[in-house]
Amino acid sequence: MFLIASFFFWLSLFIYMPILSPYVEQLGGAYSFVGLVLGSYGLMQFLCRIPIGLVSDMVQRRKPFVMIGMAAAMGSGWLFALTNSLGWALVARALAGVAAATWVVFTVLYASYFRSEDIHRAMGQISLVVVLAQLVGMTAGGSIVDRWGWHAPFWAGGCLAAVGVVLSISIKESKQSEGSVRPQTVQLKDLLSVMKEPLLLKVSVLSVLAHGIIFTTIFGFTPAYALRTGLNENDLSLLMVCFMIPHAIATVFIGKTVVPLLGKWRSLAIAFFGSALFTFLIPVASGSLFVYIVQIGSGFFLGLLFPLLLGMSIESVDDARKATAMGTYQAIYAIGMFGGPYLAGIVNELIALPFAFYFAGTLGLIAIGLIAVWKQKEHSR
Secondary structure, X not given: OHHHHHHHXXXXXXXXXXXXXXXXXXXOOOHHHHHHHHHHHHHHHHHHHHHHXXXXXXXXXXXXXXXXXXXXXXXXXXXXXXXXXXXXXXHHHHHHHHHHHOHHHHHHHHHOOOEHHHHHHHHHHHHHHHHHHHHHHHHHHHHHHHHHOOOHHHHHHHHHHHHHHHHHHOOOOOOOOOOEOOOOOOOHHHHHXXXXXXXXHHHHHHHHHHHHHHHHHHHHHHHHHHHHOOOOOOXXXXXXXXXXXXXXXXXXXXXXXXXXXXXXXXXXXXHHHHHHHHHHHHHHOOOHHHHHHHHHHHHHHHHHHHHHHHHHOOOOOOHHHHHHHHHHHHHHHHHHHHHHHHHHHHHHHHOOOOHHHHHHHHHHHHHHHHHHHHHHHHHHO
């Protein structure tokens, strides 16, 4: 029941993602405002994720926050659907960010159903649900708007979240049992000590850059640019399939093949290089075939990045502080979810739309430079 509810939660948030930037642009929003709307999702996660975790720990309750997250997702979709102005679009997207910020509590509650030795299996299950929801939502969104109009994906998102609200009523908040994972999110007193972990800080900075890339491109301005190059709304579904399937495959490929063969840091450098390369190719992609090929490459290399960064974020932290490290990591990378599309929108307005992708590709090159500097210092020591 929890996994099904989680699927509806993420499906409601991602079903309108392919058309969000074209929709705000269609409302009359300048590129800088489109970037602000896109970035508000990450900004609210940055502001709300840690406080939500702290309050949940203080009251030792998880289920109410799950239901609040579902309700916020429902409100976001229906607010988009019922309004037709730039201001309300910003409010609705910010509300989606509040919903996504509750995901920390989702994962803690789901982990509480398992014994400590089964925690990796639990996180694998719930991660698969997220990827499946993203894939279904982003492939369906373009077809829905092509058939029923701009507001249809938002109505669908609100209704899907409403189903999630109903399902969440049946979710059990299990009592702590012997051998199970201790409920823990972010402890305020541990934040500074956790942030002193050098590896966590480095990985968090790299994750800011990685999220800046993906929220500027496929979760940001790529759909709007694709429509300008001649694709129609229905073609966006195939565009999302070309990105999401390699993205999902890469999450398995990285752990079984790339890292054992090349090591973590070299794998990161290669993944960032591929991400930067295919991001730079987006503005020069002409013809539908080349556009789709570029998205296949972009999806694969970005898919290599995120599970590797996620694992590295907690590998240097002791077991008692892993949840704190994870909450800190998630709050920090939300900066990229806000800053990437917001700054790209400003660049678009000052110059032109293709420069958003040059900006995002440069983030990948910066990441490669940081990796090289850190490895050189480590080698010198």
